[in-house]
Amino acid sequence: MEYNHVDHGDVLINKALLNSFIDLHRSQLELSGVPQIFYPTLFHKLQNQIFDAGEYFGIVEVENDEGDTIKRKVRVTGEHNLLKTDPSMIFLIDHAYTYRINNIRNELEQLPQLVERLSRLMLISSDEENKIDAIIENMWKFNHTYTLAVDGGNAEDREPYWYIRDEFGSAIEHSEQANIRMAPFLSMIDGQMYTLLWLIEDVECNESITVDYLCGTRDELTRRAKLVPWTDDDLAEDIDYEQIEPNEQYFNTGRESESLPSSDNYSIIDLTKVNRIINVFTDVELIRNHLLDKRFQIVENQSDADIIFTRKHFKDFKKLCEDTQQLINQFPFENVINIKDLLAVMCRRTSPAINHQTLQSYPLWLPTTFNLTYELPKFISYYQNREKKNLDNHWIVKPFNLARSIDTHVTQNLNAIIRLADSGPKVKYLETQMIITLHPK
Template sequence: MQAEEDKDVSDFVQFVATHGLQLRNSGVPELYWNALYYKLKEEIFDAGDTFQMVVEESEDEETPTKWHVLVTVEDGIQCQDPTHIYLIDHAWTYRVRDAWVQLKGMPRLLERMSALMGVASEGKEQDEIITGVMDEMWKYNQTYSLGHISKEYEEAQPIWYIMDEFGSRIQHSDTPTFKTAPFYYTPSQLTFTLLWPVLALEKGDEVTRDFVSGTTDPDLRAARLIPWRPIDMTSISYTQEEPELSYFTSHKVDETLPDLSQDFPGLPRDRNVKVYTDNQMFAKHLTDPRFELVSTEEEADILWLLTHLKDYRSLSEENPGKLVNQFPCECVVTVKDILAAVSRRAGSGKVDPDSMETEPKWLATTYNLQTELPKFVSYFQHRKKKGLDNHWICKPWNLARGMDMHIANNLNYILRLPDTGPKIACKYVEDPVLFYREDVGGSVKFDLRYVVLLSSVQPLKLYVDKVFWLRFANRPYSLENLDVYEKHFTVMNYVEGGKNLKQIHYYEFIPMFESQYPGYSWSEVEESIFQMIRGIFEAASAKPAPAGIGHSPQSRAMYAIDLLLRWDKNNKGNRVIQPVLCEVNFGPDCERACRYYPDFVNNLFSVLFLDDVDGRPYTPL
């Protein structure tokens, strides 16, 4: 008997060692840990012994029934009782991109979800029922990430789940009686939701939780609660202002600015220029004899780094002769939410009251869903009242490759996405310029990438590579089936299987484009693209660091500008092609450029560091 007790103690100690940090971060009081360990080990789901689900009939056609969960034990519940922690099972766990396929392929799952969410199914086709579930599920969705146990980014992306009928029928309250938190149990590799009390309850009292726990600002709280408590927020101004200075420093960690009082001698002129780089592809292709590769940063004249430099002050004071491939505070263009904020400087700040169009035209209307959520809701609801298109693409501000991006016209869906991390919402280009692909039998979305060199901020000195790069969607475009990645996105390098990857050189594309769109000269389209690119950097350097790219005589940089084209109308009512900025990338993948153009790196270094532009494929902007 003693041996068994010792083993239980040892196992509990191991449980705490494995799960203690997770429990603390979730706010689960240590009082309940022992009971939780026992219930997990023995797979005890005993909520039915303490609670009961009851249904309330209503005359409201939208919600004819409303569920409640009540306490049924005679003595009620005391928070000091260490046994009152409960396991809630998950009925459906999924990633959004897989939801439709799972519901389509598993009729029992669809039946359960439609019943749980109150989606009428009688007399309806399967696809109609699935649509209803996917519209309603945002009222029931919870989320977690396995980032704490997975080093693989794909596995660490957010996962959504629906609690079982018991968990899903716990209602919201601004003064909740319970708390919940997702919990990953390592031995079984399963995730549950934990439920524990925060108030003493008597028999018949209701179990409630705060659906937006931790949100105290009244407007923000009202906006986040819209999926469950709809409210008109059009009285709130949707006009966007320049953020506070702290907004621009929020993504910088210990970044210092250069001491501009130093004497900067520039690169040596009496010998080869020494280059250190941790980019192996660039090291392989830098063959111009004017440059010499070295193995340490200390002996180099030029540092071409994939990692971010933070201490520009030390660089200027200790190594004023070195150049580096980065600018101070360049995150104002490379981080999506700040890029939108600085790009708005290129516009008037006004919103057309009829079309709801914002300026500049090359920037899709963009809201930060962490800091501007009430404004976004107001803007969305104003558009809805005017009958304007309301499709949005929501992106994490710090990720690329199309990861964790969502396209939606469902406000509830959009409002739940910040639960998985910081997001921006950009007005989706519903009428893009398309490219006909004979191999897929239709016209598809495409985007373009331009390589841009920034050699100076004061004065602004930019070059754009004449060679641009194209990416194509794999399925014909239409404004439906928003969860079909290959219809709405163009980054196919990372799609499993990589089928139908379309590659066309820029010099092949231009005549094909002009053939498909007679009357639209590519040179005119490209001129508007170049104007946009210059506009981005003019706006980004209009204010000193940290609100803009910092001036540094030691800095040079290469960026990749991703954009697409949309149809617009000029002041005469004629259709015109308008470029729209997608993002600005630091350290872009140049594998294709090096493969197809062996002198790509030589040309880049010649223009950027030696001002040797003649005969190079770069256009000054």
């Protein structure tokens, strides 16, 4: 058997198993930016469930004048400096809790020990009457997220998971000059999700370790906005919340181009005058099962169809119009009205600007809408201005590309709104509430 020596406690690792591990996890490792010098140690620690960060680091509690802990930090506790070139300087961090947001209250009600653990982790007072409410209010400073891509999965499978790192991982503070990096990691060895921690700078004895909470975000204004949950920064005074017409790139980003016919001179068939059964091709199960009118029949090949009824985004209108006489249930560039954020842009084009006195947006029938990918600073400014006027600040938060209320949330918690955008592109609606008062008999 061939072995490859790894300089970490004289551990010997099977080279074939190591290479298999690397091949299986390569995309994760490269996407997260994990240096290759750490691969053997990471494999060894995952294979043997080694959580040895406590041998190098310790949690320090910072107290106020009354002796209450107000925050925690993590620093090097060993006798030696830690070097970023040391291949052993990668560590596994466990997760205290993993969940989907819509389930959290029910789960916490069934897990009192978890409630106590999270309360201590979040420094929630022991005198707090409703600790579950306090956890849900404060968890956004500790939350992290990932989504698992499932081959052949449905839309529900795309709903993100959220997780809170253990006490050690949650105590690591943010810094613009971070000396470590952290990233979620799905181990195929045991199917469990971990957080990886590795050095990106040398760290001296007794020095605190810090991480950039916004690693990969470079725009200064966006960073300022995304850090509001930890900084409580006020954007209301110096950030203009007025929404402007986005550029062409906004409409094209993440959207596939569609081809148009070279002219309007193409033949169109009038199916009402066809003296035969009309062929329909569809990938919509509802239509396949319930199109029972004898004037129509389902065909299995799209090329045989008179009508194409598909849920997939159709793009080749040029070929459809010039080479066939088929009809389809879509029209070119319909995304400007059936995708939420683009529809809002269209509707605002001929409307007046937001009223600075009342903060009313226009048109009146359109809920106030922000795209949190591009308009997060403007949204925070608008939210904080509404707060100063004591206006209602309940918002509907939802993905622009999912339906059926998947990953949709209603909240007035600004930190929640900011962090929810981490799980994918989101839009925000301010909506009039309907309150139903129930009178017991």
